[in-house]
Each structure stands twice: as structure tokens, then as C-alpha cells.
Amino acid sequence: MNILQQLAQSTKNRYKGKEVNRPLALLKEQAELCTPLSPAFPFARALRKEGLSVICEIKKASPSKGIISSDFPYLEIAKEYAIGGGDAISVLTEPSLFLGKDRYLSEIAPLVSLPLLRKDFTVCPYQIYEAKLLGASSVLLICALLSDADIESYLQLCEDLGLDALVEAHDKQETERAIALGAKIIGVNNRDLKTFKVDLETSIRLRNLVPPSIIFVSESGIETKQDTRILRSHGIDAVLVGECLMRSFDKAGMIKGFKG
Numbered sequence: 001m002n003i004l005q006q007l008a009q010s011t012k013n014r015y016k017g018k019e020v021n022r023p024l025a026l027l028k029e030q031a032e033l034c035t036p037l038s039p040a041f042p043f044a045r046a047l048r049k050e051g052l053s054v055i056c057e058i059k060k061a062s063p064s065k066g067i068i069s070s071d072f073p074y075l076e077i078a079k080e081y082a083i084g085g086g087d088a089i090s091v092l093t094e095p096s097l098f099l100g101k102d103r104y105l106s107e108i109a110p111l112v113s114l115p116l117l118r119k120d121f122t123v124c125p126y127q128i129y130e131a132k133l134l135g136a137s138s139v140l141l142i143c144a145l146l147s148d149a150d151i152e153s154y155l156q157l158c159e160d161l162g163l164d165a166l167v168e169a170h171d172k173q174e175t176e177r178a179i180a181l182g183a184k185i186i187g188v189n190n191r192d193l194k195t196f197k198v199d200l201e202t203s204i205r206l207r208n209l210v211p212p213s214i215i216f217v218s219e220s221g222i223e224t225k226q227d228t229r230i231l232r233s234h235g236i237d238a239v240l241v242g243e244c245l246m247r248s249f250d251k252a253g254m255i256k257g258f259k260g
């Protein structure tokens, strides 16, 4: 089993437990009663803005780097991203390898007005209802983990709940699947999750496959303004930056640099 499959399996197990304590029917009812987001679909809107948009990530640890932030002042970081000109915030909630927690998301939501991405390994509809209740305006759907039928039905569920979906691909085949299944936002992960190797060329190579009506996000391994300048010159709409911003003492300056 590769790391992605391991994460998918541990997530499935985690949700079996969760469903016992809070049944899907109840969660569904609560999510459907939530007041609609205003404006609608704020995550996509934030990425569609003129110029390069920056999705700033909050993560304590990762499988490739171990602990990234030991004190992890996530509320302060969220505020810094918002004040510093970030366009959206991605919050890791996966507990086993990223040391995420659902409450990071629900505590950040009322503090900042930026749209939030719930960064987790979505393997069941339960997580999508839950994301909405935690205050997210978008979820992650990883092509490598989901069947076509799953992706289609999860995209429809997101639409019904007023959530955006960032559909993650890593190669040509996954990118073509994401397009065919109706993704409105495609994120190409520059990190190969099987080898952890990062190559920004991955998103540059796949950019041409995606029509301009679909928002194109380049994810992972972005560190310098030279990186974002090159990505921007290839018509990439947004970047997702984690580790580098987490480690930076001047997050506002770094975001500004990325935006050029």
C-alpha cells in the first residue's frame, strides 16, 4: 500500500467510528439547514480574481517533512494570512500523518473572512456534510483515491450544499478525468505522493490540457517568487503553498512576493 492508500484506509476507519457517534442522517439535516454562504461559492470566486491567487495552508506536520510547526499557533497564522493578503486558507484536518484536527477549521472559520478549504482525504459523503458544518467553503477530492462515480456524486453533493471542490490530479490521465467529470477547479499536485518528489514542471506540463474556463491551481513545493513568476507566465490561476509559508517569519511579505 502506498501512502495515499494508507491514508484513505485510515480515513475510512476514522469515519466508521464517527458515524456511530453522530449518524449521517443527523449531520445531513444540520448541513442542509446551514444558512447559504454569501456570496455563493466564495472559494472559486477568490481564485478567479485578477492576478495570481494564493491559497495559504495551515499544517502542523506532513508525511514527507514530519513536524513543521511544533508550537503551531494556528489562529495567529490564520489572521496573518488574512491580513497579509492571502486569498483563501487551506486547513489540514487529517489527524494521523498531518496532525490535523477538525477544530482547527471550526475555530478559524469565525475569525477570518477568507474562504476555507477543508484539506482532508475525502472518501465518503459524510466528510462533505461535515466540512460544511465546520465552516469550510470547499473540500478536496483526490482523483487517485476516488472512482469516476464517486467524483461525480461528490461534485453534485458539493454543488447542492454550496461548496466548491478542488479536484486534485497528478498526471495526464487524472487531469483528463477531472475535466470529463465536470470539475470547476483542478489542482495539480507537484508532489508525487508515492515518492514525495516535487517538480513544478508537473503543473506546467498539464496546464495546456485544462480549458481556461476551469480554475487551475498549482499545489506543493512552491517556495520563491521566481517559482510563482514562472507558474503565472504559464497561465496558472492560483498556487497552494504550505510548508514555506508555515516556516516564514514574514508571511505577509512572502505572499506579496508570490503575487509579484
Ligand SMILES: O=P(O)(O)OC[C@@H](O)[C@@H](O)c1c[nH]c2ccccc12
Pocket (backbone or CB within 6 Å): 057, 059, 119, 120, 168, 189, 219, 220, 221, 222, 240, 241, 242, 243, 244
Ligand atoms: O507544503 P507544500 O509543499 O507547499 O504543499 C502544500 C499542499 O500542496 C500539500 O500540503 C498538499 C497537496 N495535496 C495534498 C493532499 C493532501 C494533503 C496535503 C496536500
